[in-house]
Amino acid sequence: MADPTLQQLIDEVETIVAAGGTEEEITAKVAGKLTGWLAEGPAIDADYRRPDDDKYVLYPLHVDPEGRFSIASAVWNVGQSTPIHGHETWGVVGIYSGVEHEIAYAKPHSEGEQLVQVAESDWSSGDVTVCCTTDDDVHWVACGGDEPCVGVHIYGTDIGNWQRRAYDPDDGSVSWFSSKWSSWPPLSASHSG
Numbered sequence: 001m002a003d004p005t006l007q008q009l010i011d012e013v014e015t016i017v018a019a020g021g022t023e024e025e026i027t028a029k030v031a032g033k034l035t036g037w038l039a040e041g042p043a044i045d046a047d048y049r050r051p052d053d054d055k056y057v058l059y060p061l062h063v064d065p066e067g068r069f070s071i072a073s074a075v076w077n078v079g080q081s082t083p084i085h086g087h088e089t090w091g092v093v094g095i096y097s098g099v100e101h102e103i104a105y106a107k108p109h110s111e112g113e114q115l116v117q118v119a120e121s122d123w124s125s126g127d128v129t130v131c132c133t134t135d136d137d138v139h140w141v142a143c144g145g146d147e148p149c150v151g152v153h154i155y156g157t158d159i160g161n162w163q164r165r166a167y168d169p170d171d172g173s174v175s176w177f178s179s180k181w182s183s184w185p186p187l188s189a190s191h192s193g
């Protein structure tokens with residue numbers, strides 16, 4: 001059974017999204033709620049934070065039925081990383097355990113532009129960052145420590161069914177991909193007897 005405080009977080013994000021506003025306004029409010037939730041020391045079921053030997057994984061904690069937002073548990077095993085990628089929506093990242101190492105890039109105006117690094121950060125347990133607005137959403141993420149990294153990522157769409165860009169660091173060329181959910185159903189929809 002999902003931690004009851006997860007439902008509270010879902011309700012808070014739903015209220016924020018329903019109220020609308022700019023992506024900057026929405027992400028600021030969502031970041032505040034995610035910070036508060038992580039500070040409560042919530043429990044995430046082991047099945048939703050289990051690293052995979054082969055690749056990083058994205059488990060659904062909640063997917064809004066209308067696709068307005070989703071909450072993911074993103075898990076990197078030691079040594080794993082993403083391609084350089086975008087999100088084409090807003091996103092807020094909070095760290096549940098471990099260290100997420102991030103290199104952020106300016107979003108290219110056109111395909112084939114050389115990528116320009118703008119920040120490099122290590123995020124650890126309890127840290128929350130606005131990773132993305134649609135016009136500023138390009139980064140590379142890796143497990144930054146000697147234990148798996150678990151992040152709680154909240155996005156402005158059903159991120160497991162969303163086309164977004166991956167960038168070749170050598171020439172800036174773009175390929176579109178979808179980072180499919182690694183399991184189903186979402187934790188919020190699971191029930192125990």
Ligand SMILES: [Fe+2]
Nearest residue numbers: 085087139141
């Ligand atoms: Fe990302």
